Amino acid sequence: MPAAATPFDFNDFDAPVAAPAPIKMRTKPAVTYTQAELDDAIAEARKDAVKAIAAAEAIKQTALMDEIAARLNRSLDAENARIAQHVETLTAIAENIVTTFCADAGLARQGDIALGMVDRFLQASETRAEATLVIPAKTSKRCRARIEKALADREADHVAIVADKAMAQGDARLEWRGGAMAQSGDDIQEQIKALFSATRTKAPAKLARKDDEP
Numbered sequence: 001m002p003a004a005a006t007p008f009d010f011n012d013f014d015a016p017v018a019a020p021a022p023i024k025m026r027t028k029p030a031v032t033y034t035q036a037e038l039d040d041a042i043a044e045a046r047k048d049a050v051k052a053i054a055a056a057e058a059i060k061q062t063a064l065m066d067e068i069a070a071r072l073n074r075s076l077d078a079e080n081a082r083i084a085q086h087v088e089t090l091t092a093i094a095e096n097i098v099t100t101f102c103a104d105a106g107l108a109r110q111g112d113i114a115l116g117m118v119d120r121f122l123q124a125s126e127t128r129a130e131a132t133l134v135i136p137a138k139t140s141k142r143c144r145a146r147i148e149k150a151l152a153d154r155e156a157d158h159v160a161i162v163a164d165k166a167m168a169q170g171d172a173r174l175e176w177r178g179g180a181m182a183q184s185g186d187d188i189q190e191q192i193k194a195l196f197s198a199t200r201t202k203a204p205a206k207l208a209r210k211d212d213e214p
Helices: 010-014 035-108 111-125 139-154 186-201
Strands: 131-136 159-164 172-176 178-185
Touching: 111 131, 111 139, 111 172, 111 178, 131 139, 139 159
Parallel strands: 131 159
Antiparallel strands: 131 172, 172 178
């Protein structure tokens, strides 16, 4: 026998539904700070900011100083180059003056130079060996009479004088059997060149560069 149906009251659809009970949430307690702690945090933040600003400024200043140093070094290099050029110019002028002076002095004293060789020959010679003094033709024209007189005063009539048109001014040569001595104007000029060449190798003191400092 079928079960009896349970009667249903359709008015239950309009009955209010009870609200669910609220879910209780577990919450952390709010964090609180004292005024002193807040002041310390602000002060520390300011210190960090100052350090960051100082570091950035130091980088800028270092870059600026490097640029200034580089410009100064370029200026010093240019100044050293000008000094070197100035020294070279003065050295060349001095060399030219000395060379010209010595050449003129050599021409003026050719007679004395020739007689100096004769005197050395006479002092070294134990006999009255014949010798020949060879001098440039121009020197012979200017100084021959004086040289002949000087030879006569020295009783050196065994020394003959010969003029050589091919001989350069400033040169002189004394020849005798078995030997000879000579004086060359070129030798003097070579000595002058060597002197000034040594001067050029001694560079003037340079202005100190920043990166040369210890």
